[in-house]
Each structure stands twice: as C-alpha cells, then as structure tokens.
Amino acid sequence: MKVVLDGLTKRFPNRNKKEAGEVVAVDHFTFEIPDGKLIGLLGPSGCGKSTTLNLISGLEEATEGRVFFGDHDVTKLPPEERGVGLVFQNYALYPHMTVEENIIFPLTNLKGSARLSREEMHKRAVQTASLVQLDGLLERKPKELSGGQQQRVAIARALIKTPEVLLLDEPLSNLDARLRLQTREEIRRIQRETGITTIFVTHDQDEAMSISDMIIVMKAGVIQQIGKPQEVYDNPVNLFVAQFLGTPAINVFNAKVKDGGLWIGNDRVLDAEGVPDMEVYAAIRPEGFVVDPEGPMHCGMDRLEVMGRDTSIVSVNDAMTGKSIRSIVPAESVPDADAAEVRFSLKPNKVFMFDAKTEERVGAVR
C-alpha cells in the first residue's frame, strides 16, 4: 500500500500561554512512499518525526493537509480504522498480559464476523511469533524478556493484524549497540518477508542509511531532502543535510569563491565552476582528503588515530568551523605524525559548497 502525504501540517498551541502563536511541528509535508518500501524518517530530536508518525497512524489529528493509504483518504479516520501497526519507542507492552496475550490483543478487539476463534488466534500468534523469532516465549510476561525480545513482541503485535502500513517510532533506541545492529537487520528481514510498507523514525543516521530504501531528512518540521540514502549522502541539498549524514561528520570551512576557484584561507583548493565570487561554506567529507605533499590544502598536524584498516588524521586549519578536521585515509598513505604540517589534495565529488547566508548548495567544484 503506498502512502501519500499531501500538505500535511500539524500546529500545536504554544505551551507557554504568555507567548502568542503556535508551534509548527510538521510543516506542509508532501511526499509519496511507494508500496512495499522501507522508509527512514530522519532528523534531530524534536524535529517533528514522531508527530509525523502519529499523524499517519491517526493518533494526532492533522491541522491541515491529507493522508492517503493507496487511493483511500484516511485523514479523518481514527487509528483503529486505518489498519496501521505501530511500534512504540518503549514498546508499550501490556505488563499484566503474557506475550501471547499481548500479540493477539489487536485480534481480540475485532468484532462480529472479523472475530477469529480462540484456536485461530493462537495459531496466528504462533505464526507471527515465529516470524519475529519468539518461538517458545509465548507464555512469558514482558518483564521476563530481554530488551530485544520485548521489541520483537511489539513488532509481532503490530504485525498480527496484517496492517497496510507499519510504523516504528525509534525502534532501536532502547537497545544496546550490538543488539541494535542485529535488530535492524531483523527489521529489514521482517519487512522484506512481509512486504509491508514501513516507515521508521530515527535520529541515528547510521540506522536510517543502513536499512532504508529511502530516507527523508527533516529539520524543525520541514522536509530537507528525500532520496535513496547514498544519493542524499552524495548530493546534500544544504549544509544541514550534509552535516547530519555521515560519521565522522563532514568538515566545514569558512571559504570563498574568487576568480573561479574555491579558496580555504590562502589555499586555492579546487576550481569552482560557474559560481560568482561569494562567501561560502566548503564542506569536505572525511574520505575526501588525499594525503599529498604537493597538495594545495595546508593544515596543521595534530595527531593520528589508527583504526585498523583506515587511519584518521586529526588536523587543524584557521578556516575550520569545528574544533578539528577529521580525515580518513588508507593506512599506507599515512604522513609523519611528528610533522608540523600535513598537505592534502581534495576529491571534488566529496566537496560541497553552500551559500554562507542561506546555507543552500551552490555550484560544483572540479
């Protein structure tokens, strides 16, 4: 089932009554999620991701705009009539029910002819439990399960009513690092097996990039960019997106375009095509640096961090906006750690320029 949001907007009254006006949590969202895809809704805390999810699930009522599941307008429908499965950040498993009772709870709420027999419900519970690999745990209470298992119960509960759309709110944030890796693979597998259109919310760009078919980056209630993870990474539309994606984070410099060149400090690092002279931010991915004794970019050497396959060079430059510059280079091209200076040449496809005023992407380097 494809999901279409059309100008979806949610405004909350300001909590502080003395201040007039409203808080816009979600600002005119318009996009289409193709059937059967896994979409990552990505942004920093408080940017309106969860509100968007609540609008799609029907827990919040939209101030403006519409939500379609397929061709069906569900904007005015209550959550129970939308056929969505929702997994909460804290799972919201009912503590007084067993795992099986939790999983079949949505089925027990069905009325009339839709209602299944006890045996049928049990069969479905066993099937769903085995899909999320919870076999043999049906009699337990939620508190007797590990975090990862609780998470899977929550997913099973969302899946058992075969929802049109599966929504996951920060599904991995309560798990430890190892389990997080494992569970995100799991989510991907379950999504592939069931083919249910899935939207999941996260503030962790790694998580979103690794399993999503498509990511939506948002900031302060406004969509910044939509696209395949790699496309968005390779072509950020503005400084925010460039900084939000990638670990280690992108290195940002105060720079300027002059006479057809990109200048960082006194170094003309690359050619800038078709860009008038202006102040810009130059953003360079850590992997965009190439150690080159003849390279155009001069940086002060700080230290080396060896990470096995790669080495991370920490250096400094007067034009940098952060505390240091972090570049990742193959272990064989490591410079002398005791040298005062390190010189780089840059890979043009890893360098982006953004207007210093609007922070929007400008031009291209070569």
Add this chain to the structure above:
Amino acid sequence: MKKNDLKGWLYLLPAILFLGIFMVYPLIDVCIYSIEENFNFASQSFTGYGLHNFRYVLSDPYFVQALKNTFIIVVITVPLSTGFALLLSLALSSIRPLKNAFQTIYFLPYVTNTLAVGLVFMILFKKTDYTDGLVNLLINRFGGASVDFIDGPYWAKIFVMCFYTIWVVLPFKVLILTSALASVNQEYYKAAKVDGAGAGRIFVKITLPMISPTVFYLIITGFIGAFKAYSDEVALFGTDLNAAGMNTIVGYVYDMLYGNSGGYPSYAAAAALILFAIVFTITYINLRISKKTVSYN
C-alpha cells in the same frame, strides 16, 4: 551473643519498649480480660477463666444488632464507595477545564470534621417540629410522604447511615485513584487505540489491571475502616446507639467500657476480639483473591 547482635538490640530498644508498652502489653491484656469470668471492675476480682464472656456477647441482642448493622454497612458501602470513586476519578482524569476545582470540591469532606458533617446531614434528613428536613421537602415535592430518617424506620436509618459513610470515605478514594490513573503511561492507551480497543475494553483490559494494586488497597482498607465504624453513627444518631438500634461493633465495645451500661471490660474485650477475628478473616480472603486478580509490576 555476638557483639554486633548486642548493638542491634540496643538500637531496637526504644522501639521495642514503645511497642511493648503501648501495643503488645495492651493486646495481651485484652486477651486475658476476655477470658476472665465475672470480672468485677470495682474490686478487680474474677471467678475463673473460661469462654463465658464470648458466649454472653454472642447471645446479647445488642451485640447481634451491632454485628448486623456493621455487616450491612460493610457490604453496602465498600463496593459502592469504591465503584463511585472509580467513576468519579475516571471522569476527573478525562476532563481538563475546572479539573482542580472539582478535585478540591471532592476532597472537602475529607478535611471536614465528622461531627460537623454529621450536623449537615441532620439538617438534610432530620425531622423536627419546625421542618421535615431538606430531603423530605424534595420527597414531598415529588408527591411522597415524609420519612423520619433519623428516628424512623430501620431501613431509612440504614440508608442515611450508608449514604453518609460513602460520602465521607469517597474523597480519599477519589484522591488515591486519580493519582493512580495519572500514573498509567499514556503510551498504553495509544497502543490500545491503534490496536482497535474501544473505550470499554481499554478500561477493562488496560486501565483496571494497571491500577488494580491501588483498587485492591482501597478495598482492603475500606473493609477494615467500615468494620471499625463508630464515630459516624454517633454523629448522626447520638451517643445512645443501642436505643436507636444503630450500634456497631466498636460502638458496642465502647458502651461496654464507658457507656451507661458500661463497666464490663471483659465483655468489651471479648467483643473486640470477635471483631479482630472477623477483620482478620476478611482480609485474609481478600489477600487470597488478590493474588489471582491483582498484577503488581
């Protein structure tokens, strides 16, 4: 005895002394009183040990009446007051405007003196030479005949008694239940909504189990409180409860000690122990039932 043990006992000593003098000794004393036969208060003498006091109390029509009254109060007021409190707190937690105002109003009876409240009930219900009372005025308006609620038929007095008791115990229960409801994580309700549960099912399947420890606490303390009812009866019917036919077990105990027919600590002790046995049994049954129905998380 190890040195540490000695220290431990030393630290406990004040509490042990206090509890010993004011709790354990009187308790044992009550037990002894209850089996001393023909105890004479003036000469502090008795004729022997036996169960005569219990036999006497159990065959005393005043005690039987008190027992009956107490049971009626318990059976009617505990479920009704808990039920009403649940309804009121559900209503209170689902409204937003004036919530605090309503909460204050519901809590007023709790901070008001029993006797003062009793006076208000007298005005509402008592029939005097000048007026039949507010409630009777209402009954008259709808074409009914006046009923004497304070000195009239037994059912009328029981009605006022239960009405009053429920009204007095309600605020505390509402307060406790409102905070229990507020402590239920809203995500459960959201999850249940998405799962398609209606309001009724959410209440039965989610809310009630979530607050069951609190409800159970209120039922147990409600039972115990109702069994110990006395001052409310005095507030409504005056000190001569036997004459009004509205005595309770605790009232009977008091009368046996200090009332007009008083001076019989042995009978009082026997009655008190019978009350203890009843409360103990009921609480035990409650605990057994709760093991199956209450979920502590």
